[in-house]
Amino acid sequence: MPNTSRYNRTRVFQKVLVANRGEIALRVIRTLREMGITSVAVYSDADRASLHVRKADEAAHLGPSPSSESYLRIDKIIAAAQRHGAQAIHPGYGFLSENADFAQACEDAGIVFIGPSARSIRLMGSKTGARQVAKDGGAPIVPGTEQGLTSPDEALEFARSAGFPVMLKAVAGGGGKGMRRVDREEDLRSLFESASSEAARSFGDGRVYVEKLIENARHIEIQVFGDHHGNMVHLGERECSVQRRHQKVIEESPSPLAARIPGLRERMGEAAIKAARAAGYFNAGTVEFLADNDGNFYFLEMNTRLQVEHPVTEMVTGLDLVRMQLDVAAGGVLPIRQEDVVLRGAAIECRIYAEDPANNFFPSPGRISQLAEPSGPGVRLDSGVFEGWTVPMEYDPMLAKLITWAGNREHAIDRMVRALGEYHVGGIRANLALFPMILNSPGFRAGDLDTGFLDRFLKSGIDFHPSPPDGHAEIAVLVCGAAILGCSLLSAGNNPTSQRVSGTSSNWLTIGRAEALR
Amino acid sequence: MKPTILINGAPVTPLRDADHAPIADGLHSVLANGTSYEVRVNGSTITVNGHAFETEIQDPRRWSRRSASHGSQGRASINSPMPGKVVRILVELHQEVEAGQGIVVVEAMKMQNELKSPKPGKVVEIRVSENDGVAAGAVLVIIQ
Numbered sequence: 001m002p003n004t005s006r007y008n009r010t011r012v013f014q015k016v017l018v019a020n021r022g023e024i025a026l027r028v029i030r031t032l033r034e035m036g037i038t039s040v041a042v043y044s045d046a047d048r049a050s051l052h053v054r055k056a057d058e059a060a061h062l063g064p065s066p067s068s069e070s071y072l073r074i075d076k077i078i079a080a081a082q083r084h085g086a087q088a089i090h091p092g093y094g095f096l097s098e099n100a101d102f103a104q105a106c107e108d109a110g111i112v113f114i115g116p117s118a119r120s121i122r123l124m125g126s127k128t129g130a131r132q133v134a135k136d137g138g139a140p141i142v143p144g145t146e147q148g149l150t151s152p153d154e155a156l157e158f159a160r161s162a163g164f165p166v167m168l169k170a171v172a173g174g175g176g177k178g179m180r181r182v183d184r185e186e187d188l189r190s191l192f193e194s195a196s197s198e199a200a201r202s203f204g205d206g207r208v209y210v211e212k213l214i215e216n217a218r219h220i221e222i223q224v225f226g227d228h229h230g231n232m233v234h235l236g237e238r239e240c241s242v243q244r245r246h247q248k249v250i251e252e253s254p255s256p257l258a259a260r261i262p263g264l265r266e267r268m269g270e271a272a273i274k275a276a277r278a279a280g281y282f283n284a285g286t287v288e289f290l291a292d293n294d295g296n297f298y299f300l301e302m303n304t305r306l307q308v309e310h311p312v313t314e315m316v317t318g319l320d321l322v323r324m325q326l327d328v329a330a331g332g333v334l335p336i337r338q339e340d341v342v343l344r345g346a347a348i349e350c351r352i353y354a355e356d357p358a359n360n361f362f363p364s365p366g367r368i369s370q371l372a373e374p375s376g377p378g379v380r381l382d383s384g385v386f387e388g389w390t391v392p393m394e395y396d397p398m399l400a401k402l403i404t405w406a407g408n409r410e411h412a413i414d415r416m417v418r419a420l421g422e423y424h425v426g427g428i429r430a431n432l433a434l435f436p437m438i439l440n441s442p443g444f445r446a447g448d449l450d451t452g453f454l455d456r457f458l459k460s461g462i463d464f465h466p467s468p469p470d471g472h473a474e475i476a477v478l479v480c481g482a483a484i485l486g487c488s489l490l491s492a493g494n495n496p497t498s499q500r501v502s503g504t505s506s507n508w509l510t511i512g513r514a515e516a517l518r
Numbered sequence: 519m520k521p522t523i524l525i526n527g528a529p530v531t532p533l534r535d536a537d538h539a540p541i542a543d544g545l546h547s548v549l550a551n552g553t554s555y556e557v558r559v560n561g562s563t564i565t566v567n568g569h570a571f572e573t574e575i576q577d578p579r580r581w582s583r584r585s586a587s588h589g590s591q592g593r594a595s596i597n598s599p600m601p602g603k604v605v606r607i608l609v610e611l612h613q614e615v616e617a618g619q620g621i622v623v624v625e626a627m628k629m630q631n632e633l634k635s636p637k638p639g640k641v642v643e644i645r646v647s648e649n650d651g652v653a654a655g656a657v658l659v660i661i662q
Contacts, residue, residue, distance in 0.1 A: 468569035
């Protein structure tokens with residue numbers, strides 16, 4: 001067969017199972033469709049009517065709604081892949097995407113896991129292990145101890161040489177558990193004990209290590225991509241400093257810091273490749289760094305999967321990372337060299353969640369009764385929902401990712417604000433109102449970001465219910481009156497469609513004013 | 519008796535001259551003084567060009583869109599703001615609580631949410647147990 005592309009596929013998949021749900025399952029299915037590969041969705045009871053099931057070519061039921069009985073069941077997913085004859089599995093992000101046992105189970109079943117090897121996932125899965133790998137590979141790490149400490153004295157010794165503040169962290173940590181900031185020598189012993197006992201309670205492992213605390217740090221990560229033939233490139237950086245409770249809220253590429261400091265991207269990219277190579281990495285991965293405003297940066301961890309925020313990299317590089325993942329997993333040679341990677345313009349992403357920012361970010365699952373989605377120049381919406389869909393309470397509250405691209409950062413932000421204005425989610429609460437306030441704040445516009453930015457912004461007393469401009473309340477009362485009369489007419493047995501003729505000015509409003517509102 | 523419409527709790531005089539086009543269920547276009555407004559109606563919430571208004575219709579005979587009563591004075595209920603599962607009850611019956619004190623923890627969408635008392639008082643009723651599934655709006659605890 002003649003090879004017409006620069007891809008040198010040794011194998012081509014005819015059918016791929018997508019072991020995920022929501023927007024990412026749909027996003028992968030779209031690329032599969034573009035490549036002419038048959039897609040197999042999997043679903044739980046709650047997701048029977050979901051978009052990813054409806055848009056896939058085939059679908060397999062996994063079980064009851066809780067993830068532990070469906071999307072986390074390795075045995076059921078492998079069985080579904082075998083039943084449908086899928087040659088490969090794309091794990092998406094979350095769920096089983098960074099589970100080495102799942103990657104191994106795929107391999108054992110003769111199914112290609114679209115991602116790195118089980119060994120790479122294991123190497124990068126432990127925080128101290130990943131630090132060691134990165135350090136051995138020659139990537140800068142936050143000064144600290146690589147191993148768990150046996151006593152607070154060891155932590156004290158380190159803190160005296162490195163200087164306060166320091167951070168105590170659980171070796172088995174995650175989600176902020178077992179973490180303590182220590183500012184003063186006299187606090188260290190008690191904080192060590194509390195971090196250790198919290199770690200023991202949370203993870204069954206009380207080991208704690210210590211790191212220098214990098215103040216006002218930015219979260220900047222590098223997308224890396226490797227094939228099975230020893231080639232590896234980086235695709236530039238993403239800045240994800242706008243976070244709440246260690247969860248990313250807004251991401252962008254390029255980073256305003258990398259745009260400001262010449263050579264930073266190249267240095268970080270090289271360090272990321274070193275860390276990934278040290279883990280024998282292939283396929284898509286992300287190396288996360290903390291960076292300060294002088295351009296010093298330190299390895300934080302590696303995510304051995306496609307990231308939620310990968311679209312901003314796709315927008316500025318013009319690449320389809322899922323397509324590349326499939327090609328590389330099929331044994332193909334990486335289609336690009338480092339010098340082919342050119343970042344063009346700026347892209348920004350907002351994570352749209354079913355939560356109420358005006359009410360302590362309470363989750364808001366339920367039925368979406370109205371949905372208007374943004375479009376137009378430079379807008380990409382990766383959504384997993386539709387009007388009429390009931391957002392299940394069992395899973396992550398993310399509804400969609402809204403991405404805008406433009407020639408420069410200022411323009412991309414303007415576009416995002418415009419697109420958010422076109423976006424409407426009714427029936428449940430969504431966090432849409434949060435973003436324009438952040439995007440229009442002077443700090444964000446100036447690119448002065450760090451991981452504490454959003455917490456400070458939220459504490460600064462922002463008003464989620466600003467007074468509306470003049471004249472809007474008068475419009476509201478008018479439509480309310482019309483709605484009343486419309487309803488009463490309907491209940492009197494009139495034909496509803498005749499009342500709702502699109503595009504014609506109706507006179508029942510006038511009647512409504514005269515009859516109901518005087 | 520004519521119904522009165524309250525917007526964010528206050529009566530508002532409607533416009534005299536406006537051109538209105540119903541577009542779809544819950545979606546309206548209004549042109550007034552040359553300005554174009556997109557208006558969405560969702561239950562008692564009306565959104566005009568992205569600005570939300572709470573409406574209340576006062577007409578004892580036909581309409582009660584929103585019941586404004588939050589229980590009698592001195593009595594407050596802790597309601598679940600979303601469907602979920604009660605993971606912890608932080609108070610006991612007859613316990614004195616302060617305003618802002620955590621009362622119940624409800625889990626939904628992998629997040630645990632602590633519901634707080636809106637006022638100081640005494641726990642007079644606990645209507646749920648740990649691990650109960652609850653609907654949105656369900657009354658969990660009553661403080662008096």
